[in-house]
Amino acid sequence: MIVEQTKISKTxxxxxxxxxxxxxxxxxxxxxxxxxLVNSAGAEIVGRSFSRQNKPSISHFISKGKLEExxxxxxxxxxxLAIVNHQLSASQGRNLELYLKIRVIDKTExxxxxxxxxxxxxxxxxxxxxxxxxxxSTRLIRGWTHLERQKGGIGLxxxxxxxxxxxxxxxxxxxxxxxxxxxxxxxxxQLNSYSRKxxxxxxxxxxxxTNAGKTTLFNCLTNSKQEAEDKLFATLDSVTRKNIDPExxxxxxxxxxxxxxxxxxxxxxxxKATLDELKSADxxxxxxxxxxxxxxxxxxxxxxxxxxxxxxQIPQIRINNKCDLVESFCNKGFISHTKKEVWIxxxxxxxxxxxxxxxxxxxxxxxxxxxxxxxxSLGKIRSxxxxxxxxxxxxxxxxxxxxxxxxIGRDELDHFIGVNGFALCEDKDILLEN
Numbered sequence: 001m002i003v004e005q006t007k008i009s010k011t012x013x014x015x016x017x018x019x020x021x022x023x024x025x026x027x028x029x030x031x032x033x034x035x036x037l038v039n040s041a042g043a044e045i046v047g048r049s050f051s052r053q054n055k056p057s058i059s060h061f062i063s064k065g066k067l068e069e070x071x072x073x074x075x076x077x078x079x080x081l082a083i084v085n086h087q088l089s090a091s092q093g094r095n096l097e098l099y100l101k102i103r104v105i106d107k108t109e110x111x112x113x114x115x116x117x118x119x120x121x122x123x124x125x126x127x128x129x130x131x132x133x134x135x136x137s138t139r140l141i142r143g144w145t146h147l148e149r150q151k152g153g154i155g156l157x158x159x160x161x162x163x164x165x166x167x168x169x170x171x172x173x174x175x176x177x178x179x180x181x182x183x184x185x186x187x188x189x190q191l192n193s194y195s196r197k198x199x200x201x202x203x204x205x206x207x208x209x210t211n212a213g214k215t216t217l218f219n220c221l222t223n224s225k226q227e228a229e230d231k232l233f234a235t236l237d238s239v240t241r242k243n244i245d246p247e248x249x250x251x252x253x254x255x256x257x258x259x260x261x262x263x264x265x266x267x268x269x270x271x272k273a274t275l276d277e278l279k280s281a282d283x284x285x286x287x288x289x290x291x292x293x294x295x296x297x298x299x300x301x302x303x304x305x306x307x308x309x310x311x312x313q314i315p316q317i318r319i320n321n322k323c324d325l326v327e328s329f330c331n332k333g334f335i336s337h338t339k340k341e342v343w344i345x346x347x348x349x350x351x352x353x354x355x356x357x358x359x360x361x362x363x364x365x366x367x368x369x370x371x372x373x374x375x376x377s378l379g380k381i382r383s384x385x386x387x388x389x390x391x392x393x394x395x396x397x398x399x400x401x402x403x404x405x406x407x408i409g410r411d412e413l414d415h416f417i418g419v420n421g422f423a424l425c426e427d428k429d430i431l432l433e434n
Contacts, residue, residue, distance in 0.1 A: 014070060019055070020055040021056070028297075079102060084104065085107055204363070213321040221243060286318050290323050292322075321344055372425060
């Protein structure tokens with residue numbers, strides 16, 4: 001269902017403040033976010049229309065007086081696309097197109113278009129198509145008003161079947177097939193999750209509002225080269241990579257799609273297979289843009305979606321990112337243990353060490369740095385410590401006893417201490433004497 005856009009649309013932004021639709025949790029820079037969404041879709045903005053009204057019009061959503069003004073602006077700018085910052089009903093969208101004589105889309109269709117252009121993996125494309133079909137199934141009348149009934153003929157006369165019913169049936173079948181394929185992919189991921197837990201790997205998922213800097217931080221923690229752009233929804237497909245820092249122990253980090261305020265319901269439903277992966281996470285890193293005026297509101301929006309996905313019980317660390325852009329704040333790396341938060345700049349690699357310490361404390365009860373002794377018969381444990389990257393230095397006494405200086409999570413260390421022949425060493429100088 002993904003359609004490549006070859007022509008850059010000349011776009012008019014229609015931004016409306018509707019008093020009856022306000023919830024009291026609107027963003028201060030609501031328009032800037034909407035404009036960023038339009039830019040992320042690759043449109044050319046040729047005009048902007050701002051207005052405020054008490055309630056939406058039933059027929060066109062926009063009041064009659066404002067519609068005439070918008071129509072004149074379209075004529076002046078030669079715009080061929082109008083984007084409204086609210087969700088329109090099928091009839092409202094159709095009536096607006098008939099009145100303005102150009103294509104009109106709402107915020108949901110805009111986000112779907114961005115998702116379609118960013119999906120790269122097989123699962124990502126399936127999820128986007130499912131979301132598009134769910135949205136399209138409620139708006140078929142916009143495309144088929146001229147074919148309300150199939151033409152009759154010999155053998156086809158009578159009530160027949162409407163074109164709308166035919167399309168709904170075909171779309172329903174496709175949705176059923178997509179859900180089946182996504183369910184199969186989801187079961188495979190559950191098997192991968194079982195394998196991960198069996199090998200005692202910890203999963204840490206990065207969550208947060210779109211464009212908060214999750215991918216940049218993900219690259220810092222895993223030495224990856226995922227594309228990090230100053231765009232909304234630059235990351236759509238979840239990516240999981242192994243931790244590169246031995247001190248952090250066996251951890252897998254997962255970069256996830258960013259959230260946004262008033263995320264359409266069908267998008268949440270279609271992406272539940274991806275978001276359900278978060279349920280197997282041992283820790284969530286909630287990345288917040290510290291330089292954003294709306295950071296508190298955006299944090300609330302993310303927590304609201306996490307609550308809807310039943311993820312509140314998973315431990316969470318708040319990461320105040322982009323502190324280098326906050327003039328009044330220069331204490332990067334500062335940790336609040338009571339509130340479980342840290343201040344960093346992922347782009348400049350500031351505060352990452354402190355973040356690692358906080359992750360260690362949360363996942364492994366801190367880090368043990370010191371000497372341990374192993375009998376020569378414990379070759380498998382020695383090999384595992386090397387694979388984990390925990391061993392910094394190793395010495396062998398004349399009697400064949402192995403001594404290793406390690407950095408390891410205390411909870412991980414507990415798995416080895418119970419083994420005969422493995423012990424902590426308090427004074428390496430005495431123990432390493434011949």
